[in-house]
Amino acid sequence: MDWILECSDCGITAAPDGLPTVCLACGRPLLVRYPGREHPMTERAEARRRHGMWRFRSFLPLEGGEEPITLGEGDTPLLRAPRLASALGLGDIWIKDEGCNPTGSFKSRGLSAAITRAVRAGATRFVVPTAGNAGVASAAYAARAGASVRVFAPRTTPRTILSQIVSFGGDLVLLDGHIGDCGKASRAYAAETGAMDLSTLREPYRIEGKKTLGLEIAMQFNWTLPDAIIYPTGGGTGLIGMWKAFVELRQAGWVTSELPRLYTVQSTGCAPIVKAFAAGALQAEPWPDPWTIASGLRVPGPLGDKLMLRVLRETNGGAVAVTDDTMGELARLGTQQEGVDFSPEGGASLAAAIELQRQGAIRPEDRLIVFNTGAGWLYRGGADLLGGP
Ligand SMILES: *Cc1c(COP(=O)(O)O)cnc(C)c1O
Numbered sequence: 282m283d284w285i286l287e288c289s290d291c292g293i294t295a296a297p298d299g300l301p302t303v304c305l306a307c308g309r310p311l312l313v314r315y316p317g318r319e320h321p322m323t324e325r326a327e328a329r330r331r332h333g334m335w336r337f338r339s340f341l342p343l344e345g346g347e348e349p350i351t352l353g354e355g356d357t358p359l360l361r362a363p364r365l366a367s368a369l370g371l372g373d374i375w376i377k378d379e380g381c382n383p384t385g386s387f388k389s390r391g392l393s394a395a396i397t398r399a400v401r402a403g404a405t406r407f408v409v410p411t412a413g414n415a416g417v418a419s420a421a422y423a424a425r426a427g428a429s430v431r432v433f434a435p436r437t438t439p440r441t442i443l444s445q446i447v448s449f450g451g452d453l454v455l456l457d458g459h460i461g462d463c464g465k466a467s468r469a470y471a472a473e474t475g476a477m478d479l480s481t482l483r484e485p486y487r488i489e490g491k492k493t494l495g496l497e498i499a500m501q502f503n504w505t506l507p508d509a510i511i512y513p514t515g516g517g518t519g520l521i522g523m524w525k526a527f528v529e530l531r532q533a534g535w536v537t538s539e540l541p542r543l544y545t546v547q548s549t550g551c552a553p554i555v556k557a558f559a560a561g562a563l564q565a566e567p568w569p570d571p572w573t574i575a576s577g578l579r580v581p582g583p584l585g586d587k588l589m590l591r592v593l594r595e596t597n598g599g600a601v602a603v604t605d606d607t608m609g610e611l612a613r614l615g616t617q618q619e620g621v622d623f624s625p626e627g628g629a630s631l632a633a634a635i636e637l638q639r640q641g642a643i644r645p646e647d648r649l650i651v652f653n654t655g656a657g658w659l660y661r662g663g664a665d666l667l668g669g670p
Pocket residue numbers: 386387388414415481513514515516517518519520577578624626654655656
């Protein structure tokens with residue numbers, strides 16, 4: 282393999298041998314580095330002719346000639362939203378609609394990459410703790426790889442998400458508590474059975490899959506970058522992945538734009554990163570009694586806290602918290618104004634756009650991307666909006 286793993290905290294490097302995990306010296310997340318890779322401009326033109334997230338293979342952990350485990354993830358729409366912009370008093374706003382991925386959320390990207398590498402390293406059994414959508418994607422990609430997965434999820438996860446995990450053949454176990462509690466159960470299960478733990482940042486390849494968010498945005502904007510991006514943040518792989526993508530694209534000479542300002546939005550019911558950012562802290566404190574309808578944001582103690590805070594500061598971005606009521610209302614509005622099926626997390630991005638513009642952090646002339654990270658239908662029962670019996 283022509284890449285190495287580097288600790289995001291202590292900087293120690295390691296060869297990518299064996300099953301992927303965290304830094305063996307300090308326990309913090311590892312990042313993939315590709316010291317020998319070349320990115321000629323002919324490859325940039327080639328990438329445009331291919332399909333899906335693996336079109337960017339020169340930036341991804343794949344050996345020459347190797348085929349990834351894929352369901353066609355990526356290539357999601359980047360839509361200008363003029364009607365929504367005028368309804369909300371916003372400027373040049375674009376929606377990146379990740380609900381169009383094969384499993385209904387951008388978790389497809391990370392799990393396609395993680396399961397590709399893990400299966401190559403010999404894994405046949407997986408375990409994952411989830412706030413919901415990572416469980417769906419793990420079950421789907423494990424099925425695609427002919428592997429099995431145990432999924433630990435909070436009992437309070439939206440029912441439609443849980444039923445998707447089961448339909449893809451995931452071995453679902455419901456727990457009282459939040460994703461942190463599911464993480465403990467997963468580590469115990471992995472130790473006991475030898476199953477590989479796919480948790481956010483406990484292996485380095487989900488980030489590489491999420492990196493394609495940034496690569497794809499650059500391509501969709503004809504190899505330029507937007508001024509600002511709002512991203513509903515839980516474990517932080519998307520935020521860290523996009524940042525890594527933009528840095529690597531600039532190093533490769535594929536874009537020359539400045540890095541976009543990256544903004545995190547969380548729920549007022551679980552906002553550890555917003556709180557740490559406001560306090561100027563280098564790491565986050567675990568959030569007590571986390572609750573939000575946006576299940577993807579219910580991550581009280583993310584392992585990538587230091588990295589996320591660094592990304593927000595280095596890009597001159599920021600962090601805001603919004604209420605569940607506001608995100609629900611804006612998800613409804615976005616869905617009905619633009620025909621995009623907004624999840625509560627996507628509604629949170631819209632709410633943050635309004636708040637950041639009010640604060641003056643985002644100006645109407647900024648080219649702004651808001652993320653709809655998952656599809657709204659995953660959070661509804663089939664007939665929720667119809668009323669009656
Ligand atoms: C997982 C998830 C998030 C949070 O993503 P991270 O990359 O873990 O920060 C946001 N929205 C949805 C719909 C999710 O499933």
